[in-house]
Amino acid sequence: MTQVDAAETGQSGTGPGSADSGSRWADIGRRANLRRLIRIASQPGPWKRGPVPAALALLLGLFMLLHAEIPNRIGHLGSLAETVLPWFGLFVPVLLAAALWRRSASAVAALLLPVVVWLNLFGGLLGDRSHAGGDLTVVSHNVGADNPDPAGTARHLSASGADLLALEEITPQAKPVYEKRLAKAYPYHSVLGTVGLWSKLPLSDTEPVDIAMDYGPLAATKPADVKATYARSLRATVATHRGPLAVYVAHLGSVRVNPRAGFWTDSRDRGAQSLAKAVAAERNERTVLLGDLNGATDDRAFAGIMSRLRSTQVAAGSGFGFTWPAKFPVVRIDQILVRGVRPESSWSLPATASDHLPVAARISW
Incomplete structure (x- = not known):
């Protein structure tokens, strides 16, 4: 087909298989990739994710560490906290699940504080400390x-x-x-x-x-x-x-x-x-x-x-x-x-x- 025939039939080099079409699709793909990279770059890193579970983990650790400082003047809150203090360790796996769900490295690191404090307070009670004998x-x-x-x-x-x-x-x-x-x-x-x-x-x-x-x-x-x-x-x-x-x-x-x-x-x-x-x-x-x-x-x-x-x-x-x-x-x-x-x-x-x-x-x- 000659150029005149192509012009008469209305065909040009812009069809689906033409070079211009491929270039246009490539531009669209590049723009999508660029938006994806911008979106990923704008998201906080693992050390910036999960500020709430990280803060709660620190508060839990400080609460157990400083339980003796909780005042007893109002409703004997200090005594109440100390009575059930071992059970506060159950908050650790809950906060760990939240940290993993948020993929937060900072929250996982913050959980080290309550874990260490709880083990220091009650870790010695986990094993068997009995001895044979007795009068x-x-x-x-x-x-x-x-x-x-x-x-x-x-x-x-x-x-x-x-x-x-x-x-x-x-x-x-x-x-x-x-x-x-x-x-x-x-x-x-x-x-x-x-x-x-x-x-x-x-x-x-x-x-x-x-x-x-x-x-x-x-x-x-x-x-x-x-x-x-x-x-x-x-x-x-x-x-x-x-x-x-x-x-x-x-x-x-x-x-x-x-x-x-x-x-x-x-x-x-x-x-x-x-x-x-x-x-x-x-x-x-x-x-x-x-x-x-x-x-x-x-x-x-x-x-x-x-x-x-x-x-x-x-x-x-x-x-x-x-x-x-x-x-x-x-x-x-x-x-x-x-x-x-x-x-x-x-x-x-x-x-x-x-x-x-x-x-x-x-x-x-």
Whole structure:
């Protein structure tokens, strides 16, 4: 076809297969690539992505690191935070997932702070710290005022083989049941108010310990018989083959969480201070404290007690040893604390009909 023929038929060099068409498509591709490069270049780098999860990770780490600085004046927020402090570690995997989703290197790096702080605070509790042996096995259990099966609870505790058995929250109705069911295994026992101590070894010098509880209209006088009736703590001497052992059984006041008062711990805190004074004045260097303290030992309210005693769970347990509530324990408020003896092992017993788990420990001289 000649040029004249091409002109007449209306054809030119701009068809789909022509050089001009290829050049136009190439220009379009170059412009698209250029826009893509500009868009990629304008996006923040991995160290600039995810400022929110990075900031939250730093705040979490600082919160756990400086938990002792949280004021207690408003709703006892400091005590509340320290009670559930181990659970703040669950925020770490949540923030890690957010950091990976945002592909944020800065957020991942910021997570090192809460991880290191949490491991420093609680990493030692993850392994098994128990040892073989032990001279005495001690058990403490808040049997629960609403326990529907005190006979079964007594049978369960007797089967533990404990040498010393401390019970808290004993009601007048359940007291005869525990005394009858435990009499065969424990020939020595003493009950004062709502707490009691059963022993395979002789007991002496049993007396109530005033832990500053609210006695209502009797608070002004509190004669000895009243203190014994309403006692929530006792002290006794146990005659062991290695010498006398001072044993305290305590049930400190309850705590409450409500919108008006926040974390209400006034009664418990007063009791903890009184108990700390009693332990400080104890002349027997070998001392054991068993009971429901209604708080974790990390709580600053127990600083006076923990400055003189140490936790068997921390020294010789396995894991955190949470005890309450029994169906899904989230905090350890039932404690076995010692001085002058060595904790060999510490553990929780299977659940009874109470809302607390029993706790046990083996100690040696």
